[in-house]
Amino acid sequence: MNPSLSVRARFEKFPATVKGAFILCGEDRDPHQVVVLQARAVAVSGGEWREVPVAATTLDVAPHRDVFVPFELVVADLESGWYGFELDLELDGNPATFPGGRRFAVPWPRATVRRGQIRVDRTVALGERAKVRVEHVDCGGDSTKLALEVEPPVPVQVRLLADGARLEILEHEVDEASGRVKVTAYPLLRVHAILRIELKGRGRDAETSLDVRLP
Known part of the structure; x- marks a missing residue:
């Protein structure tokens, strides 16, 4: 500024x-x-x-x-x-x-985008000291929203791929007290089959990924 x-x-x-x-x-x-x-x-x-x-x-x-x-x-x-x-x-x-x-x-053509909530409810280790719970993915007409919880609360970078192609991140909101993270990205399309969530924390080994098969 x-x-x-x-x-x-x-x-x-x-x-x-x-x-x-x-x-x-x-x-x-x-x-x-x-x-x-x-x-x-x-x-x-x-x-x-x-x-x-x-x-x-x-x-x-x-x-x-x-x-x-x-x-x-x-x-x-x-x-x-x-x-x-x-x-x-x-x-x-x-x-x-x-x-x-x-x-x-x-807007994307209405018939091409996914809509509705996809429950994930899976936890992955982020290095030796933290874990990330991936709660759900909300699919909308102009964006995808991903809800995470990091325990203990530590900074985490998120990258999203749909069938190997990057989904642009629009917002990355963090509640430092609770460790809750909300990521808003470009929408998922109906033709997409797999959403890959790549997570990176602090430290060389603090990174992991999770594949979500889309219904």
Whole structure:
């Protein structure tokens, strides 16, 4: 985060468009001159991106005041996936790229994605000192949610593979007190047969994997 300026995207998602604004806010005591250069929507999975039409303009951003840069993006022809915004600016003459924060999904065809909960209820050792209980997988139209519990609570990295192909991780939430972990990723498709859950803790030997056969 830039200590002088913050940028966040606020928008509404419609079937064919995303309409909203980038909100620029001065975060210190000084006024800033900001030149808006370019904006884009970038696929979380990498590769595809789409230019977001914004007016090239010069703005004076006062301390702790919001300035709005409106936009409207056509998304009907984007590939299915999750997208985030980026905004290129000149801040007091210095070029910088700011993430927009909030993401949006272009939905997968309804008939192609899995739905419902898959119970796993299996425990695996994570090295010599910890174990991980994989509770369940919730399949939805635009994401997959995985629920874990680590005992004792230690940091754990999670990687998901569907039939050998990586599922992009969207969020990794940890309750450090209880060791509960919730991972949100791209959706599982009906054609997928096996979900592999790869777990890695601290230490050379603190890693394992678990295969879940999908019904």
